[in-house]
Amino acid sequence: MxxxxxxxxxxxxxxxxxxxxxxxxxxxxxxxxxxxxxxxxxxxxxxxxxxxxxxxxxxxxxxxxxxxxxxxxxxxxxxxxxxxxxxxxxxxxxxxxxxxxxxxxxxxxxxxxxxxxxxxxxxxxPETAFTVWSNIVTRGRLKAGERFLVQGGTSGIGTMAIQIANALGARVWATAGSDDKCEAIRKLGATPINYRTEDFVAVLHKAGGANLLLDMVGGDYIARNLRALADDGRLVMIAFLGGAKADINFAQIMMRRLTVTGSTLRxxxxxxxxxxxxxxxxxxxxxxxxxxxxxxxxxxxxxxxxxxxxxxxxxxxxxxxxxxxxxxxx
Missing domain, CATH: 3.90.180.10 (Medium-chain alcohol dehydrogenases, catalytic domain)
Incomplete structure (x- = not known):
């Protein structure tokens, strides 16, 4: 009834x-x-x-x-x-x-x-699976062997993104702001980056640059995200917790053949x-x-x-x- x-x-x-x-x-x-x-x-x-x-x-x-x-x-x-x-x-x-x-x-x-x-x-x-799959697989075209970075690795989106990227055979990095969260990221199979003590741009540069980066922060992270990409890398934006505006040098997008895209689900x-x-x-x-x-x-x-x-x-x-x-x- x-x-x-x-x-x-x-x-x-x-x-x-x-x-x-x-x-x-x-x-x-x-x-x-x-x-x-x-x-x-x-x-x-x-x-x-x-x-x-x-x-x-x-x-x-x-x-x-x-x-x-x-x-x-x-x-x-x-x-x-x-x-x-x-x-x-x-x-x-x-x-x-x-x-x-x-x-x-x-x-x-x-x-x-x-x-x-x-x-x-x-x-x-549903919310995380629809969002992550459509943005890192369909839109971001993540492939086995590629380097993938997700900002905010212990959020619902972040934990799902780490696991899907691992299952697809990517090498995965994720940011977090505490030792406990970094340990949780490590247990999920990704390399953690503590953004309070490490520069994710330097970490990814040392590894060769991210082929795909999923970001929920925006603001001043946007320009840094672009610097963290490898040539021909893709940046996918899904939220702007730090703000939706940024100063960007578009010359690097042209010279390094970068792709900037994004979506919102609802x-x-x-x-x-x-x-x-x-x-x-x-x-x-x-x-x-x-x-x-x-x-x-x-x-x-x-x-x-x-x-x-x-x-x-x-x-x-x-x-x-x-x-x-x-x-x-x-």
């Missing part, structure tokens, strides 16, 4: 984590091409905090509730959906709405729970996200089921404590993903 009302966490106004409040909301209804999921777990991501702060509005037609990924059970099927049935367990990329007991999403943005993966861990996959079309989901199903899910790639979980909180989860994320002390438990696993 699907109830009329559900518990959710909404953004009551733009501000700090305490603006996240538990509320009762009407259960959404699956529209054409959509499924309705009874949520078990939801992931916490930086875009959630940006939306909460009033800096990242949801796209037109999306729920105003935060939450870009979840796992759970399909309990409703919209017109035109043939690939799922009621009772299927899935994880899904969401346009919003994950901080709730029920959520709808396009059916083609859901994936089966990988064999051997819990509902909790599966909920940590505004992409449903068709583009469905294409990424097909790639993940065919190429990444087998790596997960083989144990070559796994979600790294930092901590878990009840849905009602979403504000505490946001506080944890904004300390930047976490290693891996922060998760919200919405319902007991079944």
């Amino acid at each position: 699907i109830p009329d009302m559900m518990q959710a966490v909404e953004i009551t106004e733009a501000g700090a984590p305490e603006v996240l409040k538990s509320v009762a909301r009407a259960v959404p209804v699956a529209g054409h091409g959509q499924i309705l999921i009874r949520v078990a777990w939801a992931g916490v991501n930086r875009p959630d905090a940006l939306q909460r702060a009033g800096l990242y509005a949801p796209p037109a037609g999306a729920s105003d509730l935060p939450g870009l990924e979840c796992s759970g059970t399909v309990v409703g099927i919209g017109i035109g959906v043939n690939r799922w049935k009621v009772g299927d367990q899935v994880c899904a990329l969401l346009p919003g709405g994950g901080y709730a007991e029920y959520v709808t999403c396009p059916a083609d943005h859901a994936l089966p729970i990988p064999k051997g993966v819990s509902l909790r861990d599966a909920a940590a996959l 505004p992409q079309t449903d068709a583009a996200k469905a294409s990424i989901a097909r790639d993940l199903s065919a190429q990444l899910w087998p790596l997960i089921e083989a144990g070559a790639v796994r979600p790294i979980i930092d901590s878990t909180y009840p849905l009602a404590d979403a504000a505490l989860a946001h506080e944890r994320m904004e300390t930047s002390k976490h290693i891996g993903k922060i998760m919200l438990q919405v319902a007991a696993e079944s």
Whole structure:
């Protein structure tokens, strides 16, 4: 039975984590091409905090509730959906709405729970997997034997990027700001660079330069990222935690044949996200089921404590993903 009302966490106004409040909301209804999921777990991501702060509005037609990924059970099927049935367990990329007991999403943005993966861990996959795969494999064209650097190696994105790059046969470096985080990076199979005591540009130059660099920092890192690249290297930007503007000498891009690109996931079309989901199903899910790639979980909180989860994320002390438990696993 699907109830009329559900518990959710909404953004009551733009501000700090305490603006996240538990509320009762009407259960959404699956529209054409959509499924309705009874949520078990939801992931916490930086875009959630940006939306909460009033800096990242949801796209037109999306729920105003935060939450870009979840796992759970399909309990409703919209017109035109043939690939799922009621009772299927899935994880899904969401346009919003994950901080709730029920959520709808396009059916083609859901994936089966990988064999051997819990509902909790599966909920940590969609946002990071869609982002990392589309940017370092599809857009960044990472190949075996290449040198790869990811900035922020202990974030959810960073831990996923390290593992995928390793599975593809790349040589991997990752930055972090503490000895504990550097040790976590080492355990994941990458060479850590403590950005407080080392210059990542010098480290990569000594190794021959990065063939691909994935950056979430921006700001004054952008020019340094370019210097850290090998000739013909590629820089992929996916966030600008340090700012979106920089002074860049474009002559080096021309002379060294560098590529600068980037993307953000949420505004992409449903068709583009469905294409990424097909790639993940065919190429990444087998790596997960083989144990070559796994979600790294930092901590878990009840849905009602979403504000505490946001506080944890904004300390930047976490290693891996922060998760919200919405319902007991079944």
